[in-house]
Amino acid sequence: MEHKLLESIKLASDVKKLNMEQLNLLCGELRDEIIEKVSETGGHLASNLGAVELTVALHYVFDSPNEPIIWDVGHQCYAHKILTGRDITGIRTEGGLSGFPKSAESEHDLFVAGHASTSVSAALGIAEAKKINGDRNSVVAVVGDGACSGGMIYEALNNAGRSGTNLVVVLNDNEMSISPNVGAMAKYLADIRSREVYFRFKDSLEHTMLKIPFIGRGIFSAARKIKTFFKDMFYSSNTFEHFGFVYLGPADGHDVGMLIRTLRRAQSIKKPVLVHINTVKGKGYAPAEQMPSKFHGVAPFYKENGELKKESGYSFSSAFGESLCRLAEKDDKICAITAAMTDGTGLREFSEKYKERFFDVGIAEEHAMTFAAGLAAGGMKPVFAVYSTFLQRAYDQVLHDASIEPKHVVLGIDRAGIVGGDGETHQGTFDIPILTSIPGITVYCPSNYAELDKNLETAFSSCGVQAVRYPRDKEKEVPEKFSREYGDFDYFAGSEDCLIIAYGRLFAEAAFAAEETGASVLKLGKVFPIEHDVIKTAEKYNKIIFFEESVEFGSIAEHFGAMLNSSGFTGKYEIHCVSGFVPHMNVENAMKLHGLDRESMKKAVKEALK
């Protein structure tokens, strides 16, 4: 496809040279490019399509990177990447761009994103730094309304309003987070969203008047003074004003002209401004407009009809949802909580079957965890289904609210381990250290669906915080002799004096590696606490190699080593873990890179046996 205007944009500032007709054409070209490229690699489509006009208007009005644009979550940054000279071909795949803002890629990405509700805090920090240094440029944060359920946004707004900085917060309101939005704030936004028609009237009034030289400005300025009139009609007092922001909007987020005028006004007001815009998720691509949740984060698809090139099929998430429904049928105390991830965590069926016992709290992991502890205090048996990376948000709540006085809360930790295309900000490689630091927690890591089912059942019939963690993946085949029903741990004797220890997804690789090298295998099912029996089994070997999909410091492998040592073990003990932050690449390659694939395991065994 030919993108004549796009090709003419070499620098972000080139956007400023275009006229209105060209700006609209540019939006069309950007949309084509995004649909084209995301159909090949998969990625965040619907959210990006909704933010095309906004992105063009932002670069038209603001002078990035001197006036930096901080994207919340980053699900809306593809057009921004393109306009700042980056090629999104192969985005989210190894060697391609990251799917999220990344300062290593461009000076136009001043702050990392991936987790929700962080942008206003970061932008306020940058704005305060500018203020201290006498730099009067604006700093822009772009937040989706979905991120408005997260407490951090509130903490930031609470501080920003009184800051006197040139902060512009753009609230991109598409009535969705990943699923449709929940909570009082969503309802509140819906109320003010409907006032767009007033804002349009005011905008065109001003726009027309300002064209009349001298007189126009005079009339307008006089009109402005009739404060109550304008205030009631256009800037109707609202929650954002209570926070000390000047509120502009709601503006049509697909009208480039209106966006430019509104953002210009925001830029000229030298204090914190909130610009509220209404957009349509998936705008301009019919399948995405019709099914914005499906096309939020989407696998490769045929752009002609939006059909997926390969259906994703059954996974650990599906198995979790199915097991949970089975258990909930027998036990009416079981409740499920999600933080805006009903589909991602496999809870769709549960949410429909057990509506009263299902809670989508929005993007609000801290609340979700303490709310779960509250349900438990009230006699229910809650499970909080959450991605490993987002559980990081609720560390203190797991510790303080659910563990000091133990509450029977089950954690269904999805996307544990290496996650693939989402990269650094989404890796599930930290939950083991943080969970095992908290006294009293039990952690299971099933290697297949049957085991997940069993672990979940055990978790619901135990007490205290019970975590069951599993990857974003399908179960893997193992060699015949390794295929049996597993217990808390299982031991497979080989012919050599070398023991491989692994759990979860890595067990399959370990089994194949053992079969080919003669090593023995110890598979953990309940990975923490580590029982004395497991240590007894392991310490018979002189060479032990632990493979684990976690960062090393605080890993099970490290805990295991400490226990081996205090048990008097003096053999060789090797730890193979994930090192550092894992960038976006497919899971298989990441495993190889970190020495966690079958070949690396075989090599490690052979070297140990030398």
Place this chain on the structure above:
Amino acid sequence: MEHKLLESIKLASDVKKLNMEQLNLLCGELRDEIIEKVSETGGHLASNLGAVELTVALHYVFDSPNEPIIWDVGHQCYAHKILTGRDITGIRTEGGLSGFPKSAESEHDLFVAGHASTSVSAALGIAEAKKINGDRNSVVAVVGDGACSGGMIYEALNNAGRSGTNLVVVLNDNEMSISPNVGAMAKYLADIRSREVYFRFKDSLEHTMLKIPFIGRGIFSAARKIKTFFKDMFYSSNTFEHFGFVYLGPADGHDVGMLIRTLRRAQSIKKPVLVHINTVKGKGYAPAEQMPSKFHGVAPFYKENGELKKESGYSFSSAFGESLCRLAEKDDKICAITAAMTDGTGLREFSEKYKERFFDVGIAEEHAMTFAAGLAAGGMKPVFAVYSTFLQRAYDQVLHDASIEPKHVVLGIDRAGIVGGDGETHQGTFDIPILTSIPGITVYCPSNYAELDKNLETAFSSCGVQAVRYPRDKEKEVPEKFSREYGDFDYFAGSEDCLIIAYGRLFAEAAFAAEETGASVLKLGKVFPIEHDVIKTAEKYNKIIFFEESVEFGSIAEHFGAMLNSSGFTGKYEIHCVSGFVPHMNVENAMKLHGLDRESMKKAVKEALK
């Protein structure tokens, strides 16, 4: 002192039998008792004095524990403890009551507290459990306005409003968190606080009218229908109503009668209600009313005049503040951030000298951390001064916002290690595991003031996240030969084949133990990452004993052991750490209990040498 009414209260429900005069007398007796007992042991005084009438009214109206009262933070629960049959003599000391709600103590404490802003989430969980089980009793959460700067409250309110549960949130507004409140919400509350006179008028109007049988109710009911009148005058639309709450107040929080009437109305409205009350921190005790910050959490004092029995004097916090001022004088990029702990973290002088570079963000640790990362992205050199226990709130922000793309942020971690009287909810024994799980972080743990100064200087001249952690304590004396200027690590050779490793506050104990046993000592200053040189020094020994004021899993001791092991060490390696959650008791006794005092160290050395 004689407390006749108090003595007659055997059950919480006995409060219901008293008449108004008696209720007022009871408040006086409770106040006397609290002042008396806190003057002996120290504790949270001003906040508890402000909540006496509220507590009496709550127990008069609600039927605890069937209608549980969940206290946020727990700085207001002393009167509640007394009315539910507990003796606060010796509170916060070993064997005495906890200073916070604790379900092990009483069925009237359904949920633990200590960290701020959790109560609404917990209470909502309990309320939803009641709803599912068809129990129409109310659940009450009592929140101070200070906790309203925390994002969790917002997440909870966002979910609670639409819940249809019988949740009553009492907002106890005393215009303070620990220091005076900050942020837009504080300003907003101040605006509506001033409407108390209207609420009083309405309350007395209703109160009087209702006394006229039949007619009174009829008139009142008719008046109620003039919705706009009432709405504007009394329930003036506000942010809490946007959240879906019925708003009642602001009521005089020291008028028991008005409180009872208002809470009764809240109880009768079968949906979420927010009751806003105005109270005076320190009410009824002149020194505390005049200096509410000083008497928030106070050491033992003479109740006649409020003077402290022993001035607290210079500590690591003071040393931190002093060093920071010294560095900030030379470097105008240095900024300091606190989450409502200006005095606690020793930042008073900085806040006055460098007003423009000082940020108190309120109780909002998540925002504080990402805001710090934003300041760093803007070219400043921020330090976030925070208690170890509250840093747990910002784990994801340290990882996601400050470490994936490293930002030069210094963490000044106060109250690291065992804290004493505050007990389980406030221990600083988890920061080592969580920080060391994050790639790229450097952690220092000075053992004296001079070292703290040096560590801080190094931290500001390095890059990435640099954590300097120190206890709530004074520096300790060490034997002559151990007294010198320290480096990243220091080694003191003894006469025996046994090496003690320790850092921070434990170094002094280790030095004395070594002197008396002939063991060698390895003192870590930079505790993480562990450099190869340190391992080389240690591995010469056959017996190594590591003493550490941290939970074991994820401790430096564990990391050290793993490195020793991979370096080929085959000697005996022992880890002595803090085990589990540490209850309230003085630091010295807690150290003994966990085997971290001098005598335990000597004993461990002797056994190792056997």
